Amino acid sequence: MILDRSTAPEFQIPKEISFPTPVIRTLSNGVPIYFIPTPEIDAIKLEISAVAGLPDENFDKKLVPSFTLQMVMEGTKTKNAAELDDFFDTYATEVEPQLGFEHQGLSILTTKKHFKTVLPVFRDLLTEAVFPEKELVKRKKQKALSISIHKEQNGHRASSLFRKALFGENHLYGQIAEESDVDMFSREDLEEYYHKELWTNPEIFLTGNIEEDEMNIIIEAFENLPVRHTQLSDPEAFNIPSHKIREEKEKSVQSSIRIGCHMIPKTHPDYHYLLIFNTILGGYFGCRLIKNIREDKGYTYGISSSLGGLKTADYWAVMADVIKEFSDKVIEEVYLEIQKLQQEPVPSDEMETVRNYMVGKLLTQFSSGFDLIGRFKSIHQAGLDFSFYQAQLELILSFNQEDIMAVGNKYFKEENMVEVIVG
Structure with a gap:
């Protein structure tokens, strides 16, 4: 059989991931x-x-x-x-x-x-x-x-x-x-x-x-390693709502910005929706924050948002180094992009782009045995198992516009945010 190399293979998205049981x-x-x-x-x-x-x-x-x-x-x-x-x-x-x-x-x-x-x-x-x-x-x-x-x-x-x-x-x-x-x-x-x-x-x-x-x-x-077994309590953490910190540096031409708040842990049923919202907003190079603040306005070379990886005190943050005089404007634009995702349905083509990106990124996290044990360790220490990733894949494949608006309105409230500007 001769392969027809003029035609690209059919694009397929897997419906499940098979993991070995440790x-x-x-x-x-x-x-x-x-x-x-x-x-x-x-x-x-x-x-x-x-x-x-x-x-x-x-x-x-x-x-x-x-x-x-x-x-x-x-x-x-x-x-x-x-x-x-x-x-x-x-x-x-x-x-x-x-x-x-x-x-x-x-x-x-x-x-x-x-x-x-x-x-x-x-x-x-x-x-x-x-x-x-x-x-x-x-x-x-x-x-x-x-x-x-x-x-x-x-x-x-x-x-x-x-x-x-x-x-x-x-x-x-x-x-x-x-x-x-x-x-x-x-x-x-x-x-x-x-x-x-x-x-x-x-x-x-x-x-x-x-x-x-x-x-x-x-x-x-x-087996003869001296160890200490003890029941430890997880420390609670609550940020001060609407807390703003500005540290001026006269000689700086750029300012570093951090915006964020505490979020739900990986064990929460809304976590995967939160991850999708974050990806659309600031989690990949084609995200809303990049298109607005980097490409359209030129305020920064790079801006991103991410979810922290802590067990009981997970958090969400936006990070950027921006032209100093546009610091306040960048913060305004971040909140504007959050509001758009809360109020306006994400276009279908953007949803498919994000869906394909997130599936690809998820699968690349398991390319070797060393990746597998690393991923297992991170979810095990959060009180989960490999079913976490299967659930994540299923939600990535099935999320809709209403899911994005709902999670945005539920967790992204400006009055809960901490803002830091240094520069």
Whole structure:
């Protein structure tokens, strides 16, 4: 049979996504392993993820968790920093700290061939780090300089002030690091956190070409990990309605803008409709905000909106760097575009463009085994499973104009918004 290459293949949108069910094993110390086998890839990725944050009484030592994870590669009881770097480089292995508001941990990516060799050294990073004082002093100086530089960057400063306004300065997610914070903790604080707090409610996420003997090695390596299991309450967060912050910088030619408010979490039945609304408004390059504020008016090179990824305190935000004198006008236009979506039906051709874009984007998120485990981890930690993505696909394929207007009127209220302008 000869293919007719003059005719493009028929365009088809899938109606469902098939996901593998993760294999779940629970170690004797209560740590669960979630494993997605990928025998076609001779590589292995393992990530141990724990709950982030410090006890309330250590609020002034907010940098301790990130410093602890970033310093585990500075030396263990058996290898110094240079030896660790050489070892992992020799075996083509990547070790990365995973830092986030809600979860933190370490990941390792290596070849199947070298996995049994590198795993014991990786395991030592979890309990045998020594935190050399000399390296701590060096990292503190670097961090203080980094904080100072970021404060002068409009975008970084605007994001920090936005989080502070959204969550409050006493909330884990609303803290802003200052140069003085690097002097608020010592090496002993890192050691205490490392041994008593770091591995709180840990989980292991695993993918790759793993056979039973390798799984047994993993179980043996981690079932004696000292862990802390505790029932944690999710912190509540409510932004101050109609809260406006403006930080002037005379020498700036641009201003960084942040507009947003708290939104519903992924577990809410309206979440997928909210995602569609956001995509039309500011979630892709052909969105309403780009066409209006970038292409029609030329106020900015780029503007976008997005939904945050937190478990119980999800939020929505618009971000843009704009010509300084048009800052207020840009904010007006953002609200204008929201109002249009609330009051006017989206044209059919625009709906189909968004529908096709969102289906394509959803499918590209699962192009490899590593993508699969990453997506599983994000929804699992939000209290969901892979059915979340099937539900998302179904709503993308079926949403209508009334759905868009309804979700817009329900959740996007100007009086609830926080506005930040820096520049």
